[in-house]
Amino acid sequence: MQSAMLIIRYSLAFLVLIGCWQCGVWLSQLVPLPPALLGLLLLVSALLWLGQVPKALHRVAQFMVLHLLLLFIPATMGVLFYAEQLKAHLWTIIAAILISTVLSLLITAGICQWQQRRLANVPGS
Amino acid sequence: MSLDLSFLSPSSLLWLGVTLLVYFTAIALFKRLGRNPLFHPLIFCLLLLWAILELCELPIREYQAQVNLLHWLLGPATVALAIPLFGQLQAIKKAGSQILLPIIIGGVLAPLIAIGWVYAEPLALSIKLSLLTKSITTPLAMDTANYIGGVPELAAVIVIFTGIAGAVMCGGLFKLFSIENEQAKGIALGTVAHAIGTAQAFQISQKTGAFATLALCINGVLTAIILPLLFLWLG
Numbered sequence: 001m002q003s004a005m006l007i008i009r010y011s012l013a014f015l016v017l018i019g020c021w022q023c024g025v026w027l028s029q030l031v032p033l034p035p036a037l038l039g040l041l042l043l044v045s046a047l048l049w050l051g052q053v054p055k056a057l058h059r060v061a062q063f064m065v066l067h068l069l070l071l072f073i074p075a076t077m078g079v080l081f082y083a084e085q086l087k088a089h090l091w092t093i094i095a096a097i098l099i100s101t102v103l104s105l106l107i108t109a110g111i112c113q114w115q116q117r118r119l120a121n122v123p124g125s
Numbered sequence: 126m127s128l129d130l131s132f133l134s135p136s137s138l139l140w141l142g143v144t145l146l147v148y149f150t151a152i153a154l155f156k157r158l159g160r161n162p163l164f165h166p167l168i169f170c171l172l173l174l175w176a177i178l179e180l181c182e183l184p185i186r187e188y189q190a191q192v193n194l195l196h197w198l199l200g201p202a203t204v205a206l207a208i209p210l211f212g213q214l215q216a217i218k219k220a221g222s223q224i225l226l227p228i229i230i231g232g233v234l235a236p237l238i239a240i241g242w243v244y245a246e247p248l249a250l251s252i253k254l255s256l257l258t259k260s261i262t263t264p265l266a267m268d269t270a271n272y273i274g275g276v277p278e279l280a281a282v283i284v285i286f287t288g289i290a291g292a293v294m295c296g297g298l299f300k301l302f303s304i305e306n307e308q309a310k311g312i313a314l315g316t317v318a319h320a321i322g323t324a325q326a327f328q329i330s331q332k333t334g335a336f337a338t339l340a341l342c343i344n345g346v347l348t349a350i351i352l353p354l355l356f357l358w359l360g
Binding site: 014020024025034035036037039040047053057060062065069070073076080081085086092096098099100101102104105107109116117 | 144145147148166167170171174175178185188189192193195196198199200201202203204205206207208209210211212214223226227228230231234235236237238239240242243246247248249252256259260263264265267268269271272276277278279281282283285286287290291294295298299302304305306308309310312313314316317318346349350353354357
């Protein structure tokens with residue numbers, strides 16, 4: 001009996017996620033933002049209004065986020081369609097990624113560390 | 126993105142099973158190798174599946190159609206990121222809004238530098254645009270790249286490569302430039318190298334990991350909101 005209730009709760013939580021996403025798909029015709037993002041923002045607003053995350057929703061969401069990687073395997077296989085086009089410029093793209101990653105890591109960490117030091121030096125804080 | 130019930134056919138179930146098997150093997154292997162970011166499970170998944178498809182002479186498009194269910198689930202799973210984001214909003218209340226400054230700067234700089242680097246190259250515009258979502262979490266990156274005219278599958282691969290690069294290089298970089306503050310390390314890793322950087326941050330310490338999670342959530346949502354609006358504004 002109890003496990004039946006659990007299954008119903010988890011199914012409802014899953015339906016909430018699908019419902020928010022579908023609302024996002026619909027909303028994206030009116031608001032210039034990607035559909036899944038709109039669904040996410042809708043759900044965050046609802047949670048802020050509720051003030052807490054229902055337990056079943058928390059469980060289901062956690063499980064889905066944990067296995068997100070599985071869900072984008074089929075899509076990423078599609079990168080092989082671009083293999084020819086990418087081959088010629090592979091090193092440029094790799095360099096762009098490496099350089100932007102190194103610089104932004106250092107700048108972000110630098111700013112944050114500077115903020116922290118400044119905070120630490122303010123007396124009484 | 127509609128779901129038909131064709132995923133219940135035997136061949137679909139077979140390919141779903143194969144994908145699950147490959148996925149769990151990749152995860153197990155990753156754990157065995159000490160969670161080294163260089164051996165990210167997605168790399169293994171792509172290589173193994175590619176080999177299997179070649180062996181079975183199944184075209185990738187056909188495979189994608191067979192496992193349509195997984196792609197469809199990406200929608201609700203992206204929405205599920207609302208739950209960690211909600212948790213992080215509470216954390217920002219505690220930490221103060223000044224914590225947002227480095228996240229915003231890092232979140233803007235990373236894609237700008239990348240696109241600046243390839244700006245003059247004779248690359249297809251859709252490929253250049255796919256670089257813009259390099260620092261945000263994969264599902265949001267694919268959604269956003271698709272929206273602004275990039276290539277979602279390429280965006281996903283670029284995101285993963287960025288994450289691996291950030292996670293592998295952060296140790297040496299932080300030492301070289303004497304970044305010792307744990308909050309700074311966490312914020313930088315979460316902002317620039319999303320989930321892979323965040324996993325690496327948890328290896329440094331719990332505190333570093335917590336800040337990385339916060340930065341990952343904030344930058345992901347901010348970038349996904351700002352990029353499409355920017356494109357709308359630029360026409």
